[in-house]
Amino acid sequence: MSRAATIKDVARRAGVGVATVSRVLSGSGPVSPATRDRVLAAARELEYRPSALGRSLKTQRTGTLGLVVPDVTDPFCAELAAGVLDCARTFGENVLLDAAHDDPGREAEIVDRLVEQRVDGIIAVPAGEEAAWRAAVRAGVPVVFADRAPAGLPEVPTVLADDAAGVRAAVEYLAGLGHRRIGFLGTTAADTGVREETFRATLAERGLAVREELLVRARPHRDSAFAAAAGLLQSRPDMTAVLAATHLLGEAAVLVARELDLRIPADLSIAMVDDVPWAELCDPPLTAVARPGRRIGYQACEVLLRDPARRDRSRPVVLAAELVIRGSCGPPAGLPGGAARPARTR
Known part of the structure; x- marks a missing residue:
């Protein structure tokens, strides 16, 4: 195997000094156009590649x-x-x-x-x-x-x-549809704490009771998410809507609802945080808080x-986070409709 060309090889081929080659390749000094062309041609002919290690030693950057x-x-x-x-x-x-x-x-x-x-x-x-x-x-x-x-x-x-704004928009939308018993699927992870805090605060602002039995937390893993969703949906048949704090919990809520033969949104409205690609492919498509990843x-x-x-x-x-309204949310059974907060629909 032939060795890689060095800067000295380029200088020898171009008939110039090593310092001149360095100035041409780094663009850091005055060099005549003819000399620059000659150095660049020599570098191409020899397939010269500057040393990343040498460059990092000089610039103190990798x-x-x-x-x-x-x-x-x-x-x-x-x-x-x-x-x-x-x-x-x-x-x-x-x-x-x-x-x-x-x-x-x-x-x-x-x-x-x-x-x-x-x-x-x-x-x-x-x-x-x-x-x-x-x-x-x-x-x-x-x-x-x-x-x-x-x-x-x-x-x-x-x-x-802006997770707080996104969750607030989702809760206000569900409340505007007429939902009064809204569940929350959260996680034990610290980063979703603001979502639960906002959920609680928005219910209170709307004059709705914060029902601790409708708030469930799961570990940030698929099995735990499914178990939390199953526990909530099976034990609270009077719950009419649920907000999932992550797309993993949203997926779990949809799967459990199907296993329990709950119609979405006729029996249960579902919304979640994070508008991942599969949300639009659900039947019906899932309402979600879109966060700009x-x-x-x-x-x-x-x-x-x-x-x-x-x-x-x-x-x-x-x-900004944005509420994307799709078909997974509707008025609770027995209500003809509800006043929904304006939001983008697709």
């Missing part, structure tokens, strides 16, 4: 970002990752992607490895523990949180969806790569 998400197969995480990749490409950065599966120990191992690899920064949907991220910040690695953030790290920039990823990457002096750490970037 051209690589770390991205940590809970699950690479999750539709929302996939959209967020796509946004990060789009932005990173415009800055000429590569992205190392890994999944922590909401496991703080696994997340800490990933963060340690990324710090050791001297990435230029890390974008993360964190598991909720602060220690690993404090260590990364102390090591001088820029960090930006996306979609959620540990409460004890206000100094780390964050890009979020791709935009969250793009802006988190933009914040990370922006001049540090321009980063505003005083408050998170909050992007």
Whole structure:
């Protein structure tokens, strides 16, 4: 196997010095057009590729970002990752992607490895523990949180969806249809806490009782989600609507309703947070709070790569969430209809 061409080979072929080749390839100094053309032609002929290691030693940058998400197969995480990749490409950065599966120990191992690899920064949907991220910040690695953030790290920039506004719109819509006994499928994960808080507050604002027996929490796993949905729907036949705090819980609610022969929305209205692709394919299509995963990823990457002096750490970037009304919600049985809050329909 022939060895790779070096910068000295290019200089020899072009008949110039190594410093001249360096100036041409980096665009960092005055070189005559004829010399530049000769150097570039020599580099093409020799198929010369600059050393990434050498470049990183000189610039103190590796051209690589770390991205940590809970699950690479999750539709929302996939959209967020796509946004990060789009932005990173415009800055000429590569992205190392890994999944922590909401496991703080696994997340800490990933963060340690990324710090050791001297990435230029890390974008993360964190598991909720602060220690690993404090260590990364102390090591001088820029960090930006996306979609959620540990409460004890206000100094780390964050890009979020307006979950509170989205949940409020969904609850007001259901109440406007005439629902008075609305269930809530939540999770034990810290990041969905604002959704449950908003659910409770919006019911109270509408003069509706917050019924603890209609609030169920599941672990963020498929089996637990299904068990929580089954327990709620089987034990509360007088419940007329349910809001699921995640698309996983929304999927569980739909599957359990079908197993129990509940008609959607005639017997039970269902809405959920996160407008994932399958929501539109349900029969009937599912009403959902659309959160801009791709935009969250793009802006988190933009914040990370922006001049540090321009980063505003005083408050998170909050992007709008939107209620998308479809056929899975209707008035409760016995009511001819209800006054619905205006929202986009598709």
